[in-house]
Amino acid sequence: MNIGIIGLGLMGGSFAKAVKKYSIATKVYGFARSEKSKKEIEELNLVDELTDIKTIKDNCDLIVLAIPVDNIISMMPEFLDIKDKTTIMDLGSTKEFIIKNVPAKIRKNFIAAHPMTGTEKSGPKAAIDNLYEGKTVVLCNLEENENQHVNKAFKVFQEIGMRIVAMDADEHDIHACYMSHLPHAISYSLANTVMGHEDPKSIIALAAGGFKDMSRIAKSSPDMWTDIFKQNRKNLLASIDLFEDHMKKVRKMVEEEDYSDLKEWMKKANTLHEIL
Numbered sequence: 001m002n003i004g005i006i007g008l009g010l011m012g013g014s015f016a017k018a019v020k021k022y023s024i025a026t027k028v029y030g031f032a033r034s035e036k037s038k039k040e041i042e043e044l045n046l047v048d049e050l051t052d053i054k055t056i057k058d059n060c061d062l063i064v065l066a067i068p069v070d071n072i073i074s075m076m077p078e079f080l081d082i083k084d085k086t087t088i089m090d091l092g093s094t095k096e097f098i099i100k101n102v103p104a105k106i107r108k109n110f111i112a113a114h115p116m117t118g119t120e121k122s123g124p125k126a127a128i129d130n131l132y133e134g135k136t137v138v139l140c141n142l143e144e145n146e147n148q149h150v151n152k153a154f155k156v157f158q159e160i161g162m163r164i165v166a167m168d169a170d171e172h173d174i175h176a177c178y179m180s181h182l183p184h185a186i187s188y189s190l191a192n193t194v195m196g197h198e199d200p201k202s203i204i205a206l207a208a209g210g211f212k213d214m215s216r217i218a219k220s221s222p223d224m225w226t227d228i229f230k231q232n233r234k235n236l237l238a239s240i241d242l243f244e245d246h247m248k249k250v251r252k253m254v255e256e257e258d259y260s261d262l263k264e265w266m267k268k269a270n271t272l273h274e275i276l
Helices: 010-021 035-044 053-059 069-079 096-100 104-109 147-159 169-197 200-206 209-219 222-231 233-255 259-275
Strands: 002-006 027-031 062-065 087-090 110-115 136-140 163-167
Touching: 002 010, 002 053, 010 027, 027 053, 053 069, 062 069, 069 087, 069 096, 069 104, 069 222, 087 104, 087 147, 096 110, 096 169, 104 110, 110 147, 110 169, 136 147, 136 169, 147 163, 163 169, 169 209, 169 222, 169 233, 222 233, 233 259
Parallel strands: 002 027, 002 062, 062 087, 087 110, 136 163
Antiparallel strands: 110 136
């Protein structure tokens, strides 16, 4: 098949690498808006041809939207004239809001996918080999798709080495919030807390592995994560409330010098690593 990828940053660029590595695509087309991105894409040889949206629609069996979630929605009207056999697939981190905004005319073509993988880096230079291999991809509300599009998505994800999970979009957004969106909110908060209290010299001298690990994802793209927080607002607010309850709990235990309960609270947290 011919594959077109719109957005060739971490997710789209790594997807291009994967489908080329496993010879899934006869030809990989790419689309990017900025001249800086186009230059980097060409230097990295991420796609066979950088082109426009019309060429991608005319020539591709699968079109992948690897762009911020708000941009996915704003681009939808451009695909109203696609062929019945053309599959469109997004790689966004939220699903319910996107699905609700897919025009009815092309809903059967549109596969809502979320590969549960990534790094804190962005742009074409962030694209890496093997980003998808061994990872899970969630496909949502497949009952609304025609079988030919579901089969195409399964084929591609299986051939690049991913585990596939089918899930309702509402359920996905709740799980994604606690596993990904809340940790990003916490990491941004931690980074801003430290920068509001510590001077750069002290941060450089004293920042240890634990702090670096916890603050690493605060390097993630603010543009992308503002969109995600906006689209998953309800679930994010609920998760922040629960997190604040735990912060109040640990504060109370330390305040009251209740170190026995504090130790048990920490032991309970240890079991998460056993699950992982």
